[in-house]
Amino acid sequence: MKEINGGITAPKGYKAAGIFCGIKKSGKKDLSLIYSLVPAEAAAVFTSNKVKAAPIIVSMDHIKSGKAQAIIANAGCANACTGREGLDDAKIMTKAAASALNIQEKHVLVASTGTIGPRLPMKNILDGIKIVTKKMSVSGAGDAADAILTTDKVRKEIAVQIKLGGKTVNIAGIAKGSGMIAPNMATMFAFITTDARVSQYKIKAYLKQAVDLSFNMTVVDKEQSTNDCVFLMANGLAGNPIPTGDDEKAFQRALDHVCIYLAKSIARDGEGATKLIEVKVSGAKKFGDARLIARSVAGSDLVKSAVFGEDPNFGRIMAAAGYSGANFDPEAVNVFIGGIQVINNGKAAQFNSRAARKHLKGKEVLIDIVLGRGTHMATAWGCDLTYDYVKINAEYHT
């Protein structure tokens, strides 16, 4: 597997575009399109929030066809808590995109992110769809990645290449994150394209595994939005044989890699974040326990504040493990911050606090929790809690 350039259109047969259609007050790009020359096998994962935005409801319906050929997404307005009218707006978006692209409406997935409550400015959206469908090209990948961002500071995109059955296969993805990011997702999108041929029966399982290892292990603020979704399209234009055995594993690994890269990008660019926190839990009796502890520690406001303060606060790490709901033996736990042992069999260790602080001054903080009672492991990603998180979210007005 190697990383390549080209973003979301690096796989064969995809075009993309991103434009400003008039939703964001900042004048930044706010309407994004990804298009496949042929209908692709498709899978999606949606927010488990009980309050679902209108585009989520429409895309949940469309994905039942098992295929997709286009994704139309806007930023700046979430089209959530907008009732029947909002649902109609989301449907009109997919209809307009399908008509402009001359494809089936059920093959269009739709996503919206931004403020909850207001209706979409449908005139701008419809005019925008006419423009964005004309403008799309292989070189539009970066614009498409930019047009889904909200409070994100950086574009999030990746493309990788592998060989399957002698053929070159590409997998690419873009994402947006920033706030409302919690285990089981948040105000986040990830759109993934591949030219791989894959089994229509297995594509959903591939995506589920990748999401469980990546976006579902990312915590910015333990929130979970009404609009989260991950879409995967596989158009088969690489011409590879349907992967099985080692090829299947290689495809899954590459898909996992794309999703983990995007998930880490989201954590690193969490609202107000200055540091990425990686929490690795190993030695668990059950995978579920490792997962609970990793997410609890990565999501703890006190741990996040301590990382911002560059303080090796092992007590807060132990406390967050303890209330995670996981089963473990506190007296067998060893904890390391940047490789420096701070907890030794459940007790505060004597450690070089200057060395620990030096690690905490870096941009990536690594917390290893070794439970010492089994072989299961899990990794979660988060970010520090800063004045700017509060500032961004106190000043973001309805």
Next chain:
Amino acid sequence: MKEINGGITAPKGYKAAGIFCGIKKSGKKDLSLIYSLVPAEAAAVFTSNKVKAAPIIVSMDHIKSGKAQAIIANAGCANACTGREGLDDAKIMTKAAASALNIQEKHVLVASTGTIGPRLPMKNILDGIKIVTKKMSVSGAGDAADAILTTDKVRKEIAVQIKLGGKTVNIAGIAKGSGMIAPNMATMFAFITTDARVSQYKIKAYLKQAVDLSFNMTVVDKEQSTNDCVFLMANGLAGNPIPTGDDEKAFQRALDHVCIYLAKSIARDGEGATKLIEVKVSGAKKFGDARLIARSVAGSDLVKSAVFGEDPNFGRIMAAAGYSGANFDPEAVNVFIGGIQVINNGKAAQFNSRAARKHLKGKEVLIDIVLGRGTHMATAWGCDLTYDYVKINAEYHT
């Protein structure tokens, strides 16, 4: 029921004291004693954190006797993650208090709060126990309340009086809170005294109900500490008949009132907090659903940031209800901020944003969520998320 003065020693037969014994660097009081002239019926609720501090383990053992005559508590050092040696320290504390007071060791409950990791300075503690046991008096209630505080800005105490079977009965409590406060408690203590005679078989159930309605509905930061505990002593010196029927209900109401008052004090004085948030959920099909939603909204970092920013952000309220895990119909939900309707049957309502902002400028913010599908209700309390929360917790060094 009326509120009275006198704090924790307002009930008959209690003495208290609080002194500085040398744990807190600030020189503030750090060792607290509450004593009953006679052994009291007693009950306790402890943190459910898997990582339990040494004093918790000792008090869990002592409360098995069903009786208590003294509470010895220190602030400044949590005696957590201190291994076998820490456990010995906690036992030595109860032994020293029992010896100085000439009571049974198993009738002494012990609690510690403060930094996780370091050992207790046992010489200071033992010297302190000699002083505090001599100094205790009916007028020492305020000192005892002060000596359990850590980052708290204000003393938390209350006393109430009711009539049971013609006798005057008093119930009083002190608490400490501030950080690490979550549903199912946090770095919080509440010590409650009463001169009521109550059934030894029912005292645990009385306390459990009161805690479920109060401390377990208080969220500062979704953390849960290694040291939380609530202790109740009922020494029977009021001479009332054991309450049944209406008297029993009156006692429970008064106990609930004391605990809710203390729980709200904890939320109001949350680390960095400038506002108390009260979230009332009604119209739920099940009590558990009302409870989940109330706690989720009161604990949401995004809702808390919005309240700090004085923004009527109904979208974040809906999102936090949606990811609470509760079962409800989003399209039947009505939400009010300070009595102003912001969500109407699941949709953003037209509302007077100036009036809503005016309410949010106050010191108490009231969020009403009416689910419209049943008759169950629950109330949770929290506080806003401010720059100072981050500052306090980033600068608090291990």
